[in-house]
Amino acid sequence: MNCPMKVGGNREVLLDYAAGKLNAGARTELDLHMRNCLPCSEFAAGQQSVWRALDEFEPAPVSMDFDRRLYARIEQSVPWWTRWLRPLNPLLRHSVPIAAAAGVIVMAGLLLDRPVAAPVAPAPQSAQVESLQPEQLQSALDDIEMLRQFNQLVPDSAGAKM
Amino acid sequence: MDERVKQGMGGLAATLDFDAELMLRVKEGDGASFAILLEKHRLPVIHFLYRMVQNQAVAEELAQEVFLRVYRSRASYEPTAKFTTWLFRIATHLALNSLRDGKYQRLEEHLDDDSAEAPARQVSDQHESVEQWMVHQARMEEIRRAVATLPEKQRAAVLMHKYEEMEYSQIAKVLNCSESAIKSLLFRAYETLRARLAHMA
Numbered sequence: 030m031n032c033p034m035k036v037g038g039n040r041e042v043l044l045d046y047a048a049g050k051l052n053a054g055a056r057t058e059l060d061l062h063m064r065n066c067l068p069c070s071e072f073a074a075g076q077q078s079v080w081r082a083l084d085e086f087e088p089a090p091v092s093m094d095f096d097r098r099l100y101a102r103i104e105q106s107v108p109w110w111t112r113w114l115r116p117l118n119p120l121l122r123h124s125v126p127i128a129a130a131a132g133v134i135v136m137a138g139l140l141l142d143r144p145v146a147a148p149v150a151p152a153p154q155s156a157q158v159e160s161l162q163p164e165q166l167q168s169a170l171d172d173i174e175m176l177r178q179f180n181q182l183v184p185d186s187a188g189a190k191m
Numbered sequence: 192m193d194e195r196v197k198q199g200m201g202g203l204a205a206t207l208d209f210d211a212e213l214m215l216r217v218k219e220g221d222g223a224s225f226a227i228l229l230e231k232h233r234l235p236v237i238h239f240l241y242r243m244v245q246n247q248a249v250a251e252e253l254a255q256e257v258f259l260r261v262y263r264s265r266a267s268y269e270p271t272a273k274f275t276t277w278l279f280r281i282a283t284h285l286a287l288n289s290l291r292d293g294k295y296q297r298l299e300e301h302l303d304d305d306s307a308e309a310p311a312r313q314v315s316d317q318h319e320s321v322e323q324w325m326v327h328q329a330r331m332e333e334i335r336r337a338v339a340t341l342p343e344k345q346r347a348a349v350l351m352h353k354y355e356e357m358e359y360s361q362i363a364k365v366l367n368c369s370e371s372a373i374k375s376l377l378f379r380a381y382e383t384l385r386a387r388l389a390h391m392a
Contacts, residue, residue: 041359041374044381048353075385082388083353085327086334088238089247095237096229099255103262171220178222 030058034068043069047076100179107172129163210274217265225265229258232275235355236282242350243286245339253285272364279355279365283347290343330391337387345380352377 033042045051046059063070092098210231216224236257241250260281319327338346344366351357351365363373 040378044352044377048356075389076381078391079381079384079388080353082330082334082391083338083349083384085331086242086338087331088234088241091234091237092251095233095251095254099229099258102255102259106259106263175220175222175225179226182223182226 030062043072046073047080208273211270214268218268257282276361276364287343341380348376349380
């Protein structure tokens, strides 16, 4: 095999060797090469000692309330109209399709029944009211549903040991 | 799997990892899938961030931000890469930013003062003598310092390579480098660590 340490060689094979990522064939081939190659064998020994040392770098334990805090932040990030609509969720969930269908029927009726296109005065600026679009409402309902699922999950995960 | 999710995945279905499938379900409004993703990746993300910033409180704060961003991005999520690549790109970005702006420096000093993040340093094994424990802690401290002295990008690459067992190609995507650049980066990083930790062999 070509020496991994020479210019143009694949030095990462020595990293993979120390990490135990080489397959059996490649490992045997490198073992044979290192019997006669001091730079490679020294490098591999040094890398293996670094690898073992890094194993000792233990992380600290994670707070028990990590999930609870996260779900609380998710809840805070939900738009105001979602929180506002939450109590009405069961009602809206069933009434939205009905209201949409009724709206379509009413609109169709108005269009068919319209005798002459009369000029319509533009609505005064001050009379404009911010309204929720159907997509916003649907998104809000989805958010409510996910938050409901999170609320069911939190007591379970809060008790779990990290 | 849900038909709509399958359609959303398009031709990628065969190559998608399970996490990406879960994320697509989150996109469809499934909160339970988000909980599964959180359960699976909570510790790897927090541990990665802890080893990056070396402060547990900061690591948890950053991890909260990572998962919050995952949740907020659900609507625009597209499985163009492995889920873990995307997740660790967010985590690395946040870690590098926090290290660069030194936002948490005061918090770190405060925590160092009252040793609030030292539970791992307690004598955990009854069979371990105090002397052994002190030797172990001294070694840990030396390793921690050796990792901390690496340049930030090298540190991130080593942590993903060593602890997350990521492929070079995946680390390259996370750090937005070429694969050959990552190999050189890792080689230099490990050379530095060998020089600093050689006496510990």
